[in-house]
Amino acid sequence: MKAETLLPLGKLDPGLRAMETPLNLNDVVAQAAIADAVGYHAVLMEETKDDPFQVLAMAAGATERVHVGTSVAIAFARSPYVTAQAAWTAQKISAGRFELGLGSQVRGHIRRRFGMEWHPPGPWMRDYVRAVKAIWQSWQTQKPLEFESKHYNLNLNVPLFTPAPIEYPAIPIQVAAVNPYMAKVAAEVADGVRLHPVCSPRYIEEVIVPAVTGVRHEKFEICLKPLIATAADEQTLRARKGIARERLAFYMSTPAYAGAFEVYGLGDLCADMAELSKAGQWHALEALVSDEIFDACVVVALYEDLAAIINERYGNLLQRIEVSIPVESAADKEQLVDVIKKIS
Numbered sequence: 374m375k376a377e378t379l380l381p382l383g384k385l386d387p388g389l390r391a392m393e394t395p396l397n398l399n400d401v402v403a404q405a406a407i408a409d410a411v412g413y414h415a416v417l418m419e420e421t422k423d424d425p426f427q428v429l430a431m432a433a434g435a436t437e438r439v440h441v442g443t444s445v446a447i448a449f450a451r452s453p454y455v456t457a458q459a460a461w462t463a464q465k466i467s468a469g470r471f472e473l474g475l476g477s478q479v480r481g482h483i484r485r486r487f488g489m490e491w492h493p494p495g496p497w498m499r500d501y502v503r504a505v506k507a508i509w510q511s512w513q514t515q516k517p518l519e520f521e522s523k524h525y526n527l528n529l530n531v532p533l534f535t536p537a538p539i540e541y542p543a544i545p546i547q548v549a550a551v552n553p554y555m556a557k558v559a560a561e562v563a564d565g566v567r568l569h570p571v572c573s574p575r576y577i578e579e580v581i582v583p584a585v586t587g588v589r590h591e592k593f594e595i596c597l598k599p600l601i602a603t604a605a606d607e608q609t610l611r612a613r614k615g616i617a618r619e620r621l622a623f624y625m626s627t628p629a630y631a632g633a634f635e636v637y638g639l640g641d642l643c644a645d646m647a648e649l650s651k652a653g654q655w656h657a658l659e660a661l662v663s664d665e666i667f668d669a670c671v672v673v674a675l676y677e678d679l680a681a682i683i684n685e686r687y688g689n690l691l692q693r694i695e696v697s698i699p700v701e702s703a704a705d706k707e708q709l710v711d712v713i714k715k716i717s
Contacts, residue, residue: 417443446459500522
């Protein structure tokens, strides 16, 4: 597996809470340099409070080897042209090290946060990725743009607005997915699928892998940011297990993710938890997460055991995995190097 990390390196998942402090842009260069030095395959940026393309441009300028990528950028909030242009520029800045991760986001956010019309996401994403690729192909070959689908009709190239060909035109695309239909779409049109943390090893094996089998090409990659509770000592690990349980409870109460828990026969429980979440009864949710489902969905390990447990759980299922530990000292950095070497 290839090891990846999110910026800023070493931040802990805050569970249901917002992060105490926003991303400090002054730390991006130093954090990216650490990732470059310790052997990560890629540094990734989520689209939450900051624009990922701008932050990744900073990371790319501070590194030489590590890839940079979005994990994920919200596709449907942008036209395919806008996304194609942002990725094209990022690929030039990074000298061919950029990777485009795309996510659909849920209906409420697309309509009420971005002010866009909503369509069934699977077919829409298929058209979207194909449109982005058609735009890139037009720019690279300097041939007319001709792309027509249910959602997009693109056929206008104006020299003033048409980028020149680039040295590294093959920009990898990964599509975020939870359900098997979107995973199959990713296998049809993209280079990889970025699975949501709710996707347990059992769900990946029984649902996702069959969905992409026979559709995926040889180099197609299954990628995952699993729920991980890890620490240097048992006391700290107990606290981080609490954070992970809080996040798992939130995911189980989210209707869009309920399918990932059906393999455990927990559909009715997830529905009950959804009702509790609507009432704001967050602490009641945590009590409904059994130790059995927690152990199935969360990687729990001391730093020294983390790589071995990840390899045992995911070694035959994934090609890429997101993992990190806080780096606050030279010893932490050495520990992280060891984890990455044992995973990769």
